[in-house]
Amino acid sequence: MxxxxxxxxxxxxxxxxxxxxxxxxxxxxxxxxxxxxxxxxxxxxxxxxxxxxxxxxxxxxxxxxxxxxxxxxxxxxxxxxxxxxxxxxxxxxxxxxxxxxxxxxxxxxxxxxxxxxxxxxxxxxxxxxxxxxxxxxxxxxxxxxxxxxxxxxxxxxxxxxxxxxxxxxxxxxxxxxxxxxxxxxxxxxxxxxxxxxxxxRIRDQLWTKIIANLTSNPLSVLTGATLEELYGKTELKTVVAKILQETLLTAAAYGARINFDPLTFMELGAGMGAVRTSMLQDYQSGRPLELAAIGDAVIELAGHQGLAMPITRDILALARFCSARTHIH
The missing domain is CATH 3.40.50.720 (NAD(P)-binding Rossmann-like Domain)
Structure with a gap:
């Protein structure tokens, strides 16, 4: 340069x-x-x-x-x-x-x-x-x-x-x-x-952002919730915590060093305020969703390590269903 x-x-x-x-x-x-x-x-x-x-x-x-x-x-x-x-x-x-x-x-x-x-x-x-x-x-x-x-x-x-x-x-x-x-x-x-x-160690940071995206984006499509709701409302943060644990395990399998504990992560997420995720913005505008990069690719990497990620997989499937139904109409 x-x-x-x-x-x-x-x-x-x-x-x-x-x-x-x-x-x-x-x-x-x-x-x-x-x-x-x-x-x-x-x-x-x-x-x-x-x-x-x-x-x-x-x-x-x-x-x-x-x-x-x-x-x-x-x-x-x-x-x-x-x-x-x-x-x-x-x-x-x-x-x-x-x-x-x-x-x-x-x-x-x-x-x-x-x-x-x-x-x-x-x-x-x-x-x-x-x-x-x-x-x-x-x-x-x-x-x-x-x-x-x-x-x-x-x-x-x-x-x-x-x-x-x-x-x-x-x-x-x-x-x-x-x-x-x-x-x-x-x-x-x-x-x-x-x-x-x-x-x-750029992949450490990639996993940090992947965790943030995967715990919030697909679920926001299903619920219409903002970041403060996803990470702060009891009925939603329970699901978020399960996705978080599955993704942390996959990140660890690839040797990633994640510099936060789960509770702090949830608090920081809630503290972002009434922000719509980029995927929710895309969904509400009828645009294609980044489910492959944010979700499917993580499921693929988990599979290479023998990890299943069942909750994450189900949330992705539901988000894909919502997206397909929107594009049909």
């Missing part, structure tokens, strides 16, 4: 993509945004409006629905939902050179999860998110920098986003090495006013 004249592109202008773009622009970094439809129109005419804990920010960006307009980039953040990746990744070739760093800011188990690992899982593919290997073929995995994003944000209207909690992004190489490009990307994000950490 050339830090003096960085070309940065954000692919996807949903709540997270717009939050990241607005903060980067506020930190002095020009940003291109790949968007489409009403969002592209809004970004082209009026930029991004972000309201977060530091106030209101208005950011002008270069927006287009064509990658070739932007050309090769130094840094590409992929801020789309996991179901969109298969159709999207092959189209991003005009953005990517042998020097480009690609940061997938995507929920759930990433398609690159087993890249760079040793032992019996070396070279394995996560079938739930990359069933035919299309994602692995579309992008040289050496370009990928792992990322876990702890940003809660909601889209009010195209290009207008609100975020009520602190921003945190954790970055790490799939190889678990500490590299120059890792520090460069971390520093860029920090300059944008987002807490940014570099780690040599």
């Amino acid at each position: 050339n830090t003096s004249t960085q070309r940065v592109c954000i692919v996807g202008a949903g709540a997270i993509g717009c939050t990241l773009a607005a903060r980067l622009v506020r930190g002095g970094q020009p940003v291109s945004v790949l968007a489409r439809g009403e969002t592209l129109t809004a970004l082209s005419s009026d930029g991004i409006h972000l309201t977060d804990l530091e106030g209101e920010h208005h950011a002008r960006v270069t927006a287009s629905d064509r990658c070739d307009v932007f050309g090769e980039q130094d840094l590409v953040f992929i801020c789309t939902k996991a179901p969109a990746l298969a159709g999207l990744l092959p189209t991003l070739a005009p953005l990517i050179s042998e020097r480009t760093v690609v940061v997938p800011v995507v929920n759930g188990v990433p398609w690159w999860y087993f890249h760079g690992v040793q032992g019996r899982f070396a070279g394995r593919r996560v079938e739930a998110v990359d069933p035919d290997g299309a994602l692995s073929r579309a992008l040289d995995l050496e370009r990928v920098l792992g990322c876990v994003v702890f940003i809660t944000a909601e889209t009010v209207s195209p290009g207008v986003v609100t975020s009520r909690n602190p921003h945190l992004m954790i970055l790490g190489e799939p190889s678990d090495r500490m590299t120059e490009r890792l520090e460069q990307v971390r520093a860029l994000i920090e300059r944008a006013g987002i807490e940014a950490r570099a780690t040599d």
